[in-house]
Amino acid sequence: MKGNSYFYRKLHSLLGVIPLGFFIVEHLITNYAAHQRGAEGFYEAVEKLHHLPLILVLEIVGIWLPLLYHGVYGLYVAYTSNANVNRYSYFRNMMFTLQRVTGVITLVFVAWHFWQTRMQIALGQVAQEEVGSVIHSVATSPLMFTIYVIGIVAAVFHFCNGMWSFLVAWGVTVGPRAQRVSSYIWMTLFVVMSVMFILSLRAFADEEFAHTAFNTVQTAVAYLQ
Numbered sequence: 001m002k003g004n005s006y007f008y009r010k011l012h013s014l015l016g017v018i019p020l021g022f023f024i025v026e027h028l029i030t031n032y033a034a035h036q037r038g039a040e041g042f043y044e045a046v047e048k049l050h051h052l053p054l055i056l057v058l059e060i061v062g063i064w065l066p067l068l069y070h071g072v073y074g075l076y077v078a079y080t081s082n083a084n085v086n087r088y089s090y091f092r093n094m095m096f097t098l099q100r101v102t103g104v105i106t107l108v109f110v111a112w113h114f115w116q117t118r119m120q121i122a123l124g125q126v127a128q129e130e131v132g133s134v135i136h137s138v139a140t141s142p143l144m145f146t147i148y149v150i151g152i153v154a155a156v157f158h159f160c161n162g163m164w165s166f167l168v169a170w171g172v173t174v175g176p177r178a179q180r181v182s183s184y185i186w187m188t189l190f191v192v193m194s195v196m197f198i199l200s201l202r203a204f205a206d207e208e209f210a211h212t213a214f215n216t217v218q219t220a221v222a223y224l225q
Contacts, residue, residue, distance in 0.1 A: 009077070011069070012069070012070055013169055015069060016159075016162050017162075017166050019063065020067060020159075021159060023067075028193060028196055028197060030042070030045040030046060030049065031200035031201075032196050032197075032199070032200045033045040034132075034200050034204055034209075035196075035199045035200045035202070038206060039208040042132060042203075042209075043132065046128070046131070067110065071103075075107065077103075078101075078103055081096075095161055098157065098161065099161050099162065099165065102161075103158050105150070105154035105155075105158075106154050106158045108151075109151030116134060132204065132209040133209055133210055135201070135204040136205065136210045138201075139202065139203075139204040139205035140205050145201065149198060152194065152198065152201070153194050156190055156193045156197060159193075160186040160187065160190035160193070161186065164179075164183055164186045167182055168182075
């Protein structure tokens, strides 16, 4: 890796924005439908996604492979980074360290969330219509809710602070003033996106999600009869 570290780091940076940046924004929009319109709105948003052409190919090539590279190489970066926050505790050095810490938390959280939802659907253990019920059980458990909030906040921070670093690394925000303004913008977005995600998670605590899968099955049976 050392011989081509510039290429590996640039690819790692780029994949953190395209397509993974789009993925987290899409995830936010889809889940926020639960807060705005309840179970019906959430399942409508999910249904639209699953009717996209070549959805499995898009997921593998556009999400999971980039996420695998970004996550694994990110662990390497975090392990080899010379974090000296105890010696130089100024703001940007703190953000540098938090970026590495939240990256590790995010990787673990995403892997766990993927196993709970998408992987269980692929294995046939959970129907697509039961995803809301799965998250309902999470949202109604104080412990699981707390773990999810930590994972969500870590993921959103990692994305927003990573966007600040991306703009610097790719020569978009060059001067101190541009970087300072960019920092204000992305930290504001961090707060807004975190609140939206948490509101979405709270919406899943509604009993409507607990009964959605059952109602769907009942409707299907009634239709077949």
